[in-house]
Structures are given as structure tokens and as C-alpha cells.
Amino acid sequence: MSLCRNYPTPSNRMAVMWSLMPIKNSVVLEYGPAGTTHFGAGFYGSFDIDLENSLFTTHISEDDIIMGDVSRLEKAILEVDENYKPEVIFIVASAVVAVIGTDIKGVCTYMQDKVKAKLICFDDGGFGGDYTMGIENTYTLFVKEFALPENPIKNLDKYNILGASAASYRIRSDIWEIKDLMKRSFNMENGVTLGLEAGIEDLKNMGGAALNIVLRKEALPAAKLLKEKFGTPYIYQCPYGYTGTLEWINEMAEILSKEINIPFKKQLEEKIKDVRDMSRMMMATRMRIQPTASIIGDYDIIIGLSNFCKEFGFIIDKKICNHSLKNIDTENENIVSYKKEKDKINDLKNIKGQLVFGDEISIGICDNSNTKVCVSFPYPSKxxxxxxxPFMGERGTDYLMEIIREYFSNMR
Incomplete structure (x- = not known):
């Protein structure tokens, strides 16, 4: 790992933690130094995750490390089970515990008979890739461990949302918008929002939904597993822009064989027409320079906002991904991910006079001649x-339209 001036890319363990803590009726028990948990708690708190009675630590001493003593972990499991009575206790290894090779799975196996809660462990300590791998593995585990029974009662008016990572900036606003879109379009209700708004019982019943809405690539394995187990169809797309939102709704209507609410559809179509008229007017009367945008963030944010910007006649200069692209085919998308932070910083400093969407650190590095919008993680001062x-859907586009107008005004 190269020297980092700003924030290093979070490990898979960090994403495991922020994906587990929002699950109701469960507890996350971190096996490692108390300082690690204390630092992490402040980090997770910025995501608006309720930490009360959901995150605990065992702490460890030199004896635990040198002698392999696991009595602290055993006692902590018993104490949490007796005092808080969760349905599930997730045991997560810290990096130091993973390095010394403590057999946490073995501890969970022999302790299972001594507690009422189900014990599930994550023992790689953050050495299994970046945060995208943690999100993918956690969502897949939710389906494998909890999605029961094999033949659930299907509710044709329910849908699940997969891929709503708690770390994503304004994700709760985006989920609020998606719920409203589904209500206005099809009169459907949300069942489970995986990794953000769900309890253990919700996870058990998620196979009964009529549709799974996938918001990020890391949730695709979970969606495919749900389709394999329960036959539930899924749509993998984020509703950015008026056109993108209408296309998203039309695709779901086809999958669900449902009619779209006509007044709402006409409302979106009218806004799409207004955008086209505005774009033509801007190009004809105000623009002397080709409008240009750069986007920094997670893969799916880059794809969604790129399509949104093209709706306004923008060319996309830079697409910089904040995580590894090892498992993503980006051959035709011109997306880059830098191994060295220095190279990324140099690239960001060269962006001038553009509309820049990105995380707070990256847009802060960009020149002040740019019009900047924070849309992504990390956001340390927010x-x-x-x-x-929201950024997604109709209301999200209403807000982004204001940013577009500001950018055009700055270009005069």
C-alpha cells in the first residue's frame, strides 16, 4: 500500500461492520482492541447508524495475543446473549486477531450450544479486499443464512432494495425517493432494504417479494441467489435523471406486468421535455464552451451520473473510481482506479472549469474554477x-437541475 495523504480506501472489514450494525435484533461484537472499536464508532456514527446496544468490543491483552487465550471472547458472548438477548450475534475479528490466527469459527462452534442467539463470525480481519468485497460478502451471507423458508408466500405488492450501503452519501434520502417512486408508479410497498433498514425477521421473509431492486454491483450476487432460490426477478439500475428514472420505471413495469400510474408517467415525460428545451436553449444562447463534467466515486454512481450528464449534452472528461475495479469489466466505460494516491491527486488538480461530482476530499483538491457537488463517500466534515x-429519482433530478443551471451560469 502506498503512502496516503488523505483517507485510505476502507477494507472489507469496515464495510462488514457498517452493513451489520443497522440490522435490528442483532449485535456486532468486535474481537480486538477497544481503541479500534472506539475509532470505528465515530466513523460509523457519521453514517447515522444507531450504535446503542448494537456494537460491543471484547478488548484484548498481551496474554490473549501471545498465549492465544480466548476467554474474553467466550465471556463477552455469554454476557451479550444474557443481557441483550439478540437473535443473532455477529463476531467480527480485528486485524490483529486475524494476523495471529485465532480460530474464531471454532470458538463460535463450541459456544453455540451455550447461548440462545445464533453466532455468525467474520474472521479475515480486513485482508479480503476493499469495502466493496465486504459489502458483497455480507449481502450474500444475509441471503444464505436468513432467507427462509424455501417456498415463501409471494406478495405481489412488495419489493426489496439491495445495495443501499450505509456509507453512501444521502443514501437514506435516495431510499425515501425510491419508495415514493414505487408507491406513485405501482402502489407497491418496500419489504426489506438490505443492509440499511431491516430486522432479522425481515431477512427471513425477503424471498416473498415480487421484485428485487439492485442499486450497486456488489448486491448482484445476492439478487442472483434470491432469484435462484425463490424465482424473484431483479432490476440492476439506479434512477438518475428524469429520462433514467422513466426508463427504470418502464423496465419494472415490464418485469412485473403492471401498469404505470398514468398521471405520474405524464409528469415525468413533461419534465423530460422541459430538459430538452432547456438544453437546446442553453446551447443556442449561452454556451461558447462545451459543457464538461468529471465524476469521482463508486462505480454505480459514476455510471448513473454519467448518463444523467449526457442528457444535458455534457461530455465526460474523467471517471475516477474510489475502489478496486478488479472484478468489474470497464473496458468500454473509460473508468480508472488509481493504485497510488499521488497519481489521483495530480489528475484531480488538472480538472478546471468543469462540473465535478465526487467525494468531499476529491472535490476539495479540484480547482475552485469548478462547480463542485459532494455525492459520494468519504465526506469527513459532513x-x-x-x-x-436525494440524488436519485424525480426529486434528486430537481436538485441536480439547480446545480446544472449554476454551472451554466458560471460558464458565461
């Missing part, structure tokens, strides 16, 4: 509180 300020 806290997620609002749940009504």
Missing part, C-alpha cells in the same frame, strides 16, 4: 441527518 434530499 453528517447524514436529512432523509429528504
Amino acid at each position: 453528517t447524514q441527518i436529512a432523509t429528504h434530499l
Whole structure:
């Protein structure tokens, strides 16, 4: 790993933690130094995750490391089970515990008969890739461990949302918007929002939904597994822009064999027409320079916002992904992911006079001649509180339209 001036890419263990903690009726028990948990708690708190009675640590001493003593872990499991009575205890190894090779799976196996809670462990300590791998593995585990029974009662008016990572900036607002879109389009209700708004019982019943909406690539294995187990169809697309939102709704209508609410469809079509008229007017009367945008963030944010910007006649200069692209085919998408932070910083400094979507660190590095919008993780000085300020869907596009107009105004 090269020297980092800013924030290093979070490991898979960090994503495991922030994906597990929102699950109701469960507890995350971190086996490692208390300082690690204390630092992490402040980090997770910025995602608006409720940490009360959901995150605990065993702490460890030199004896635990040198002698392989696991009595602290055994006692912690018994104490959490007796005092908090969760349905599930997730035991997560810290990096130091993984390095010394403590057999956490073995501990969970012989301790299972001594507690009422189900014990599930994550023991790689953050050495299994970056945060995208942690998200993928956790979502897949949710389906494998909890999606029961094999033949659930199908509810044709329910859908699940897969891929709503708690770390994504304004994700709760985006989920609020998606729920509203589904209600206005098809009068459907949300069943499970995996990794953000769900309890253990919700996870058990997620096979009964009529549709799974996949918001990020890491949730695709879970969606495919649900289709294999329960026959549930899925759609993998994020609704960015008026056109993108209408295409997203039309595709779901075809999958579900449902009619779209006509007044709402006409409303979106009218806004699409307004965008086209505005784009033509801007190009004809104000623009002397080709409007240009750069996007920095997770893969799916880059894809979604690229399509949105093209709707306004933008060319996309740079697409910089903040995580590894090892398992993603980007041959025709011109997306880059830098191994060395220095190379990324140099590239960001060369962006001038553009509309820049990105994380707070990256847009801060960009020249002030740019119009900047924070849309992605990390965002160290921001806290997620609002749940009504989306980037996706109709309302998200309303907001982004204001940013587009600001950019055009700055280009005069």
C-alpha cells in the first residue's frame, strides 16, 4: 500500500461492520482492541447508524495475543446473549486477531450450544479486499443464512432494495425517493432494504417479494441467489435523471406486468421535455464552451451520473473510481482506479472549469474554477441527518437541475 495523504480506501472489514450494525435484533461484537472499536464508532456514527446496544468490543491483552487465550471472547458472548438477548450475534475479528490466527469459527462452534442467539463470525480481519468485497460478502451471507423458508408466500405488492450501503452519501434520502417512486408508479410497498433498514425477521421473509431492486454491483450476487432460490426477478439500475428514472420505471413495469400510474408517467415525460428545451436553449444562447463534467466515486454512481450528464449534452472528461475495479469489466466505460494516491491527486488538480461530482476530499483538491457537488463517500466534515434530499429519482433530478443551471451560469 502506498503512502496516503488523505483517507485510505476502507477494507472489507469496515464495510462488514457498517452493513451489520443497522440490522435490528442483532449485535456486532468486535474481537480486538477497544481503541479500534472506539475509532470505528465515530466513523460509523457519521453514517447515522444507531450504535446503542448494537456494537460491543471484547478488548484484548498481551496474554490473549501471545498465549492465544480466548476467554474474553467466550465471556463477552455469554454476557451479550444474557443481557441483550439478540437473535443473532455477529463476531467480527480485528486485524490483529486475524494476523495471529485465532480460530474464531471454532470458538463460535463450541459456544453455540451455550447461548440462545445464533453466532455468525467474520474472521479475515480486513485482508479480503476493499469495502466493496465486504459489502458483497455480507449481502450474500444475509441471503444464505436468513432467507427462509424455501417456498415463501409471494406478495405481489412488495419489493426489496439491495445495495443501499450505509456509507453512501444521502443514501437514506435516495431510499425515501425510491419508495415514493414505487408507491406513485405501482402502489407497491418496500419489504426489506438490505443492509440499511431491516430486522432479522425481515431477512427471513425477503424471498416473498415480487421484485428485487439492485442499486450497486456488489448486491448482484445476492439478487442472483434470491432469484435462484425463490424465482424473484431483479432490476440492476439506479434512477438518475428524469429520462433514467422513466426508463427504470418502464423496465419494472415490464418485469412485473403492471401498469404505470398514468398521471405520474405524464409528469415525468413533461419534465423530460422541459430538459430538452432547456438544453437546446442553453446551447443556442449561452454556451461558447462545451459543457464538461468529471465524476469521482463508486462505480454505480459514476455510471448513473454519467448518463444523467449526457442528457444535458455534457461530455465526460474523467471517471475516477474510489475502489478496486478488479472484478468489474470497464473496458468500454473509460473508468480508472488509481493504485497510488499521488497519481489521483495530480489528475484531480488538472480538472478546471468543469462540473465535478465526487467525494468531499476529491472535490476539495479540484480547482475552485469548478462547480463542485459532494455525492459520494468519504465526506469527513459532513453528517447524514436529512432523509429528504436525494440524488436519485424525480426529486434528486430537481436538485441536480439547480446545480446544472449554476454551472451554466458560471460558464458565461
